Each structure stands twice: as C-alpha cells, then as structure tokens.
Amino acid sequence: MAGHNFLFVPGPSNVPNRILRAMAVPMEDHRSVKFPALTQEILAGLKRVFKTESAAPIVFPSSGTGCWEAALTNCLNPGDQILASRFGQFSHLWCDMGRRLGFDMNIIEVEWGEGAPVEGYRSALAADVQHQIKAVLVCQNETATGVTSDILAIRQVLEDLGHPALLFVDSVSALGSIDFRMDEWKVDICVAGSQKGLMLPAGMGITCVSQKALQAAQNSRHPRCYFDYLDMVKSNGTGYFPYTPSIPMLYGLREALVMLEEEGLENVFARHHYLAEGVRAAVTQGWKLSLCAKAPQWYSDSVSAIVVPAGFNAAEVIERAYRRYNLALGAGLSKVAGKVFRIGHLGDLNEVMLMGAIAGAEMAMLDCGIPVTPGSGVAAATQFWCTHEAPVGLGAGA
Numbered sequence: 001m002a003g004h005n006f007l008f009v010p011g012p013s014n015v016p017n018r019i020l021r022a023m024a025v026p027m028e029d030h031r032s033v034k035f036p037a038l039t040q041e042i043l044a045g046l047k048r049v050f051k052t053e054s055a056a057p058i059v060f061p062s063s064g065t066g067c068w069e070a071a072l073t074n075c076l077n078p079g080d081q082i083l084a085s086r087f088g089q090f091s092h093l094w095c096d097m098g099r100r101l102g103f104d105m106n107i108i109e110v111e112w113g114e115g116a117p118v119e120g121y122r123s124a125l126a127a128d129v130q131h132q133i134k135a136v137l138v139c140q141n142e143t144a145t146g147v148t149s150d151i152l153a154i155r156q157v158l159e160d161l162g163h164p165a166l167l168f169v170d171s172v173s174a175l176g177s178i179d180f181r182m183d184e185w186k187v188d189i190c191v192a193g194s195q196k197g198l199m200l201p202a203g204m205g206i207t208c209v210s211q212k213a214l215q216a217a218q219n220s221r222h223p224r225c226y227f228d229y230l231d232m233v234k235s236n237g238t239g240y241f242p243y244t245p246s247i248p249m250l251y252g253l254r255e256a257l258v259m260l261e262e263e264g265l266e267n268v269f270a271r272h273h274y275l276a277e278g279v280r281a282a283v284t285q286g287w288k289l290s291l292c293a294k295a296p297q298w299y300s301d302s303v304s305a306i307v308v309p310a311g312f313n314a315a316e317v318i319e320r321a322y323r324r325y326n327l328a329l330g331a332g333l334s335k336v337a338g339k340v341f342r343i344g345h346l347g348d349l350n351e352v353m354l355m356g357a358i359a360g361a362e363m364a365m366l367d368c369g370i371p372v373t374p375g376s377g378v379a380a381a382t383q384f385w386c387t388h389e390a391p392v393g394l395g396a397g398a
C-alpha cells in the first residue's frame with residue numbers, strides 16, 4: 001500500500017518521531033543507583049502537567065481503565081455510595097465498573113451530547129445531608145460524544161454545600177490537550193492515560209492523587225494489591241517502582257513532557273482549540289452536518305463526533321475511509337454506533353495533517369452517497385485557519 005496510514009481516532013494518537021526515538025533504548029536495571037533521577041524527573045514533569053504542587057502523580061503499567069479501578073479501590077470502602085453522571089460510553093463504563101466492584105452507584109442520566117449536569121450534582125449532593133456519598137465521578141471529556149464538561153463548576157457545588165465527598169475526574173482524553181487544574185479545582189483523583197494528549201503508545205495509566213485521597217487510602221479497607229497507591233507512593237519516594245516499570249515507556253514519557261514544556265502547556269491547549277475550531281468549521285459550515293455535542297459550551301477540543309444524516313450508516317463511512325483511503329476515523333460507540341464517526345484532533349497535530357482527515361472523511365462520505373459538496377469541508381477549514389492567527393507551536397519555526 002502506497003503512502004502511510006492516517007491515524008485520526010481519538011487515541012491512540014500519533015506518536016511523534018522524537019518520542020519514538022526516545023523509546024528506542026536498551027533495557028537497563030530499574031534498581032540501579034542511576035534510576036531514581038529518571039523517576040524524579042518524570043514525576044516533577046507530571047506535576048506541572050497536572051498543575052499541582054501537593055498531589056502525587058502515579059504511573060501504573062495499565063491503560064486509563066486501570067486508573068479508574070485504582071481510584072475506586074484505594075479510596076473507598078466496599079459498598080460506599082458514589083455519585084456519577086452518564087452521558088457517553090466512557091462515563092457509562094466508569095459507572096459500570098463501580099457497580100461491578102460492589103459500590104452503591106447513584107447515577108444521573110444525561111442525554112448523550114450534553115455534559116456533566118451541574119444542577120443534577122447539586123440536587124443529589126444537597127439531598128445527601130448525612131454525607132453518605134463518598135465520591136463524585138465526572139468525565140471531563142467524553143470521548144464517545146466529543147463533549148467537555150466544566151470540572152470547576154462541580155467543585156464549586158461541593159464547596160457551596162460543604163460536602164466532603166472526594167472528586168474523581170476522568171481526564172483520559174483531556175490531559176495534555178484541554179486545560180486541567182488539579183490544585184485549583186481541588187480534584188482528588190485525576191485519571192489519564194499515555195496514548196492521547198501525552199502522545200505515547202497505550203500502556204501507561206497516568207493518574208494523580210491528592211493528599212486528601214491518600215489519607216482516604218490509609219483508611220480504606222477495599223481489597224487491592226497491584227494498584228495500591230500507598231505502595232507506589234512509598235516506592236516512588238525513593239525513585240523506584242514496586243515492580244518492574246516499562247523502561248521504553250518511561251523514556252518516551254520523559255520526552256513527551258519535554259515536548260509539552262517546550263511548546264508551553266497553554267500554547268498546547270490553544271493549538272488544540274484552534275485545530276478543533278477548523279474541524280468544527282468543516283463539519284458545520286462546510287458539510288452542513290451536526291456535531292453530537294449539542295451546544296458550543298460542550299464542544300471538545302480533542303475529538304469531534306460527527307452525526308451522519310438520517311438514513312446513512314456512519315460505520316460504512318468509517319470502513320470506506322479505512323479501506324479506500326487508509327484513514328482511521330473513530331467509530332460510533334454503543335448508543336451512537338452507526339450514527340456518528342469521530343475525528344480525533346489531539347496530540348501531535350497541525351492543520352495540514354488534519355486536512356488529510358477532513359478530505360478523507362469527505363471522500364468517504366461522498367462514496368457512501370452522503371450529499372456533501374466536494375471540497376466544502378476543506379474549504380471551510382481553510383477559511384478558518386487562514387483568517388485566524390495560529391497559536392505558537394504551529395509551523396516549522398523560523
């Protein structure tokens with residue numbers, strides 16, 4: 001097959017060559033005297049990405065899902081009440097995990113395409129006068145629908161009510177792409193993974209745990225072993241891990257953190273927003289299609305879920321894009337299967353790369369009979385990107 005595969009699923013994202021090269025290392029002794037310097041550099045860099053002074057970043061050899069399980073089993077007791085909202089496949093899966101692990105899940109159902117229901121959380125927490133709810137779960141960026149939620153607003157609800165529940169945030173498809181503030185938003189556990197904004201292969205669960213959550217872990221009787229925060233924090237304190245870490249992934253993570261800092265985190269977020277705006281222009285102004293996200297307040301800067309017109313099957317567009325144009329688009333999951341395809345616009349990306357995804361999706365839609373005007377998506381994105389100032393971080397530099 002000529003040419004390369006265009007990877008535009010919302011994770012794994014494209015791994016930059018710099019990171020691939022950084023990962024091409026011989027194995028080394030993870031108990032050597034030299035090793036703690038690597039661990040310490042990584043943990044310090046992660047603190048800056050999570051925007052925390054006091055919380056502990058933790059790297060597990062898992063994916064993001066492992067960090068969900070760690071959050072639930074480290075800080076809660078069997079049968080504890082959890083308050084969560086469900087508005088897409090990933091918020092659903094976290095709720096489902098809570099149920100399967102034996103917690104008492106209070107779930108606020110929200111229409112897919114909307115985000116975390118601030119007033120829903122307020123009324124549920126206000127009614128909980130005995131403070132039986134021990135943790136509040138929120139998905140910052142619902143990857144299935146391309147919806148971003150306001151975490152600070154949920155924190156504010158807890159503050160307004162003086163409710164002591166821990167705040168757990170799934171930032172798997174936001175961290176490193178969309179602003180996240182551990183300390184300012186007083187998040188107790190942030191859950192993320194390596195394969196999205198951090199531009200690495202999948203295989204690392206990356207999480208951050210507040211001092212309040214670590215205190216809760218001291219008091220938790222929930223069984224856990226491999227994912228024990230306290231074992232990890234104790235070992236990390238000396239620069240080591242409680243078990244064998246993945247050396248290439250650690251070197252890759254170190255390089256990813258350097259790259260994010262070189263660009264500047266705020267510039268990284270501005271770039272994601274600017275690129276996402278171009279994609280949204282293609283979808284709404286060019287193709288005259290709708291996003292699954294129901295209103296601009298929910299629009300995600302890391303992924304767009306695009307609704308195909310009634311009578312068409314988005315799965316066919318995805319298959320056509322893959323087979324004919326070597327372009328991987330994200331599938332519609334669960335309730336929106338067949339109804340949406342997704343363009344992931346996160347990680348190491350620029351306008352011209354995204355043009356490939358827009359043009360390829362456009363051709364695949366046309367091949368499937370969807371009446372979009374040829375060139376309309378590319379034209380709308382061009383119009384947007386050529387009339388708005390690009391954030392630093394785009395272009396080859398001087």
Ligand SMILES: Cc1ncc(COP(=O)(O)O)c(C=O)c1O
Binds near residue numbers: 170
């Ligand atoms: C928002 C969100 N949460 C959780 C997950 C699960 O993460 P992982 O696949 O790394 O286990 C994903 C994966 O795409 C996600 O997008």
